[in-house]
Amino acid sequence: MPHKFNAERRDKIPKQRHRVTNWAEYNEGLRRRGDLTVWISEDALALWSAPRRTTRGGQPHYSDLAIELCLTLGLVFKQPLRQTQGLMRSIARLLGVGIAVPDFSILSRRGNGLTLRLKPRSKSDKPLQLVVDSTGLKIFGEGDWLEQKHKTKRKRRSWRKLHLGLDLVSGQIVCSDLTQDDVGDPTALPDLLDQVDGPVDLFLADGAYDGERTSDLLAARFGSAIEVTIPPPRNAILSPNAAKDPTARDRHIAEIAARGRMVWQKATGYNQRSRGETLMGRWKTVIGPKLKARTFENQKTEAKIGVRVLNRMTGLGSPSFKRTA
Template sequence: MPHKFNAARRDKIPKQKYRVTNWSEYNEGLRQRGDLTVWISEDALALWPAPRRTTRGGQPRYSDLAIELCLTLGMVFKQPLRQTQGLMRSIAGLLGVEIAVPDFSTLSRRSSGLALRATRKPGGGKSVHLVVDSTGLKIFGEGDWLEEKHKTKRKRRSWRKLHLGLDLVSGEIVCSDLTMDEVGDPTVLPELLDQVDGPVALFLADGAYDGEPTSDLLAARFGSMIEVTIPPPKNAILSPNAAQDPTARDRHIAEIVSQGRMAWQKATGYNQRSRGETLMGRWKTVIAPKLKARGFENQKTEAGIGVRVLNRMTGLGRPSFERTA
């Protein structure tokens, strides 16, 4: 929000400077993100083949664990499915384990609707300070080069919308979803809140979530004591009962009118929402700005695995900052 309200004088605002206080630990965590230390436990080897099915139909050869592991390694090392198959074959050969490696067509087919393993949810039932945001991810289709080189009219560019919920306390993604680009952000909020393990004490979001449906949903899920910080639009007006029983939105509107929007941001801590935008940039840098899968169900699996990869990297080490200027 600051760049929108200060665009005319942005060059006159000094840039804040910070210093990392735990550089040695954080530096080691960054090294571990590229550490290729692979082992397969006896339990994992026992779970590699698929269990026998008791109903009619073909017998699957690989378990969901095997498919998920292959897709995860392919995403971490940014490999297509064929190269992922080769990577897993080389790892199995180096470790000297006798396991069958899924081929690329099996990985593509099984990733559709893949049930990911249940993991320990970040937060562990503790109070969550939730920041929710969304971003667009490109999908397979004609690109700018086709239009520039061959002067052809490409089809309407298609996108998928990735919704992420970040816990400010743990720094981990606690909820996520992938939808079509026409789905609104407030529409996905109930599904995101279902994934949060524990109470939410603070909710931060941009103006797209402004409105009674969001506030009523949060109050019904987590009680009336939840602190909701959503910026109202410029033309927002007070509710009819603002004088007798003001809502949180009414108080935000009054504070913005009396103190200004920038002062309201600092007073309410709304500036912390920038960590949600940082998470989106981190996703597009570490994972990818584009989805590799072509089917929607495969794309949802790809997004779910990406969330686990980022959380695993966060668990290796986080920087601690202090402001110096």
């Protein structure tokens, strides 16, 4: 938002400079992202075969954990399913482990609605500070350049919408969802909040979440004491009872009108929402701007695995910055 208000004099505003204070730890964390021992555990190899089925139907050869491990390796090293099969086959041969590697067709079929293993619950009792944002991920179809240059008609939907919730305290993604491109942000918010395990005392989001629907939902889930910081639109008006019983939105509107939007951003801490946008940039750099899976259910599985990959990489080490200018 700031560049919109400073566009005319942006070249005269000095750029902030920061210095990384933990280069040694951060470099080691970056190296470990390519370490196979980080992504392959002995527990996963021990639970490679599926348990015996007690109901009617065929007996699966591979456990859900084995399928998840193969799909995770393919996502980390950016390999299609066939190359993922070859990668896992070579890893098993180098480790000297006598396991059968699932075929690429099995990976595709089992990825549809795959149940991921439960994440260990955090032992911290501190309330979450939640930042929610969304971005688009391409799937298939003609690219934007081809459509604009040659006026080609788009035959199929070419992107999905990824919704992520970031905890500012831990830096971990605590909730996620992948929806069709026509699903609005407030519509996807209830499913995101269902994944949050613990109290939340701060909620940051952009103007797409503005409205009573979002504020009422947050108050019902986390209590009326939660601090909700959502920028109202330029034409926002006060509620009828603003003089006697102003809401948080009324206070935001009044402060913006009195002191300006830039001052309101600094006073409310809304600038921290930029970490949500940074998270989207990390996703498209590390995971990729495009989904590899073809069906919607497989794409949802791919997005869930991508969240776990980013969280694992964040746990290996993150940079600490100190402002120098």
